[in-house]
Amino acid sequence: MQVINAIDLEKNFQNTNAIKKISFSIKSGKITGLVGPDGAGKTTLIRMLTGLLTPSFGKLNVLGYQMPNTSSEFLKQIGYMPQKFGLYEDLSVYENLELYGNLQGVENLFLRIEELLDFTSLKKFKDRLAGNLSGGMKQKLGLACALIKKPKLLLLDEPGVGVDPISRIELWQMVQELLKEDIAVVWSTSYLDEADICDEVILLNEGTCLYQGTPQVLREKMKNRVFLVSGEFYKKREALTTILEQDEILDAVLVGSKIRINLQKNKLLKKDIYYSLGKDIKIEPINPIFEDAFVDILNEKTQAHSKLVRNMKNVEPSDKKLIEAKNLTKKFGDFIATDNIDFEIGQGEIFGFLGPNGAGKSTTFKMLCGLLTPTFGTAKVLGEDLYNSKSTIRNSIGYMAQKFSLYGNLNIKDNLEFFSGIYGLKGKKRKEKIEEMIEIFDFKNYLQTNTDSLPLGIKQRLSLACSVMHEPKVLFLDEPTSGVDPITRKEFWTHINSLVKKGVSIMVTTHFMDEAEYCDKIMLIYKGKAIANGTPDELKNLVGSQVSMQETFISLIKQYDKEEK
Ligand SMILES: Nc1ncnc2c1ncn2[C@@H]1O[C@H](COP(=O)(O)OP(=O)(O)OP(=O)(O)O)[C@@H](O)[C@H]1O
Numbered sequence: 346m347q348v349i350n351a352i353d354l355e356k357n358f359q360n361t362n363a364i365k366k367i368s369f370s371i372k373s374g375k376i377t378g379l380v381g382p383d384g385a386g387k388t389t390l391i392r393m394l395t396g397l398l399t400p401s402f403g404k405l406n407v408l409g410y411q412m413p414n415t416s417s418e419f420l421k422q423i424g425y426m427p428q429k430f431g432l433y434e435d436l437s438v439y440e441n442l443e444l445y446g447n448l449q450g451v452e453n454l455f456l457r458i459e460e461l462l463d464f465t466s467l468k469k470f471k472d473r474l475a476g477n478l479s480g481g482m483k484q485k486l487g488l489a490c491a492l493i494k495k496p497k498l499l500l501l502d503e504p505g506v507g508v509d510p511i512s513r514i515e516l517w518q519m520v521q522e523l524l525k526e527d528i529a530v531v532w533s534t535s536y537l538d539e540a541d542i543c544d545e546v547i548l549l550n551e552g553t554c555l556y557q558g559t560p561q562v563l564r565e566k567m568k569n570r571v572f573l574v575s576g577e578f579y580k581k582r583e584a585l586t587t588i589l590e591q592d593e594i595l596d597a598v599l600v601g602s603k604i605r606i607n608l609q610k611n612k613l614l615k616k617d618i619y620y621s622l623g624k625d626i627k628i629e630p631i632n633p634i635f636e637d638a639f640v641d642i643l644n645e646k647t648q649a650h651s652k653l654v655r656n657m658k659n660v661e662p663s664d665k666k667l668i669e670a671k672n673l674t675k676k677f678g679d680f681i682a683t684d685n686i687d688f689e690i691g692q693g694e695i696f697g698f699l700g701p702n703g704a705g706k707s708t709t710f711k712m713l714c715g716l717l718t719p720t721f722g723t724a725k726v727l728g729e730d731l732y733n734s735k736s737t738i739r740n741s742i743g744y745m746a747q748k749f750s751l752y753g754n755l756n757i758k759d760n761l762e763f764f765s766g767i768y769g770l771k772g773k774k775r776k777e778k779i780e781e782m783i784e785i786f787d788f789k790n791y792l793q794t795n796t797d798s799l800p801l802g803i804k805q806r807l808s809l810a811c812s813v814m815h816e817p818k819v820l821f822l823d824e825p826t827s828g829v830d831p832i833t834r835k836e837f838w839t840h841i842n843s844l845v846k847k848g849v850s851i852m853v854t855t856h857f858m859d860e861a862e863y864c865d866k867i868m869l870i871y872k873g874k875a876i877a878n879g880t881p882d883e884l885k886n887l888v889g890s891q892v893s894m895q896e897t898f899i900s901l902i903k904q905y906d907k908e909e910k
């Protein structure tokens with residue numbers, strides 16, 4: 346049954362046409378995916394569907410009501426999880442659910458809360474303050490609050506941001522369950538593997554609708570244009586750059602030791618170039634995924650080179666261990682967040698630190714960066730313990746925190762000024778670097794906006810800019826691409842790849858398993874412990890041949906749970 350119908354819908358703000366005359370319909374019993382890059386208009390559209398925003402022109406009917414409508418009768422039927430869900434940080438998990446439940450007059454609230462705590466695996470943490478939850482656990486609690494009263498229309502604005510692969514699948518399954526009750530779900534997402542399994546997708550770009558239909562139809566358009574290049578590359582990252590330099594290539598990504606390529610429309614593959622990149626090179630056609638179609642429809646060629654490193658010198662070779670954790674342990678009361686972790690990271694390496702929500706990743710990052718003291722063991726960077734070290738070492742390190750350390754009431758330029766000062770940039774160099782960051786990350790339209798009101802993707806770009814502008818030798822990236830659109834994610838990885846080619850050492854965490862494939866080494870941590878480690882291919886081989894990183898991640902975690910029981 347059709348529950349939403351929009352005809353020539355428009356939304357204009359002071360200086361922007363956020364939504365430009367779009368028409369679409371949404372049915373119940375289905376999940377409709379809303380995809381598109383930053384600024385496409387996804388959040389504006391969702392807000393109009395909730396009745397919070399008034400359309401400028403056109404017609405919008407939601408659940409039989411003409412929009413805008415904010416009657417309680419209408420609102421009762423809507424479940425809405427905004428990007429920034431308003432949790433009460435000083436209330437416990439349970440109290441948050443209780444509060445939302447009471448506000449909405451939910452009957453048998455106790456049972457509903459138990460159900461939701463089970464689903465989100467938050468039962469064990471029900472008494473923990475929401476403010477002390479890991480990033481992903483907060484998202485899950487937000488969703489649980491939005492579901493407290495079973496709605497007729499569920500609007501989810503990027504619910505998967507910062508959520509681990511296992512929880513995202515669980516989230517998906519729970520929403521699938523809701524469909525049986527004939528609920529309509531609108532799911533905005535930057536995870537294109539999620540878009541691929543939606544019943545329908547609406548693809549927005551700059552306020553216009555580029556496509557509405559099934560993901561399959563869109564994917565089919567890429568048939569015979571996607572290939573896997575395998576073999577023994579002489580230098581994997583150089584090979585990737587060479588491939589991306591080719592005119593006929595639209596996109597190329599590392600998949601462990603292989604490279605997946607995506608050909609421009611009506612172009613032929615110039616195979617000789619690929620054969621020169623290594624020994625025993627093979628090129629085989631493979632099935633397209635939604636991401637291929639997405640890149641194609643937006644016609645965004647992935648850049649081979651990052652402007653970030655154009656003036657950067659190579660990091661001088663060093664035989665020191667760049668990053669080293671030994672028996673690293675952190676306890677919060679009786680709870681062990683990081684449990685006896687050991688690893689070393691060499692120069693010019695990308696070390697992927699993966700794990701489910703609450704595994705202890707951010708806690709470990711913070712100890713390495715000298716923001717938390719270890720309860721036991723040591724964390725050293727460039728041979729020094731940062732907690733006690735002099736500020737000179739700190740200038741060689743960049744840290745992009747999971748939660749913004751930006752100053753929300755300052756604008757972009759002020760933040761760049763402030764962080765360049767902290768990292769010891771001075772005079773002409775400082776001025777040049779700030780201008781360079783504005784150009785590279787395309788901040789010019791946002792310079793006067795307070796960072797608090799920036800879209801999530803832009804905030805992440807600013808955080809990245811602030812952590813790299815002083816040309817650090819060692820870079821810590823705690824979920825750099827969370828909340829970043831698929832095209833910008835590719836840009837981020839072009840930067841990261843170029844930095845390691847210059848000799849920078851990078852420790853990174855992500856919940857996007859395709860990004861894990863870019864790492865040289867991966868450590869999988871769970872419940873504070875390291876449960877597996879190796880190259881992406883080695884990890885996959887632990888689980889089976891032909892498995893994806895996502896399947897590997899899930900399988901290794903589940904296996905650990907089984908053995909622990
Ligand atoms: N100050 C604190 N007091 C109590 N518990 C804490 C504190 N900081 C973190 N924790 C707990 O430590 C565990 C690990 O948190 P951490 O933020 O390191 O997880 P994470 O692996 O980064 O997760 P995510 O993927 O969700 O970001 C979580 O259970 C979290 O609730």
Ligand SMILES: [Mg+2]
Pocket residue numbers: 479480706707708747823
């Ligand atoms: Mg974290």
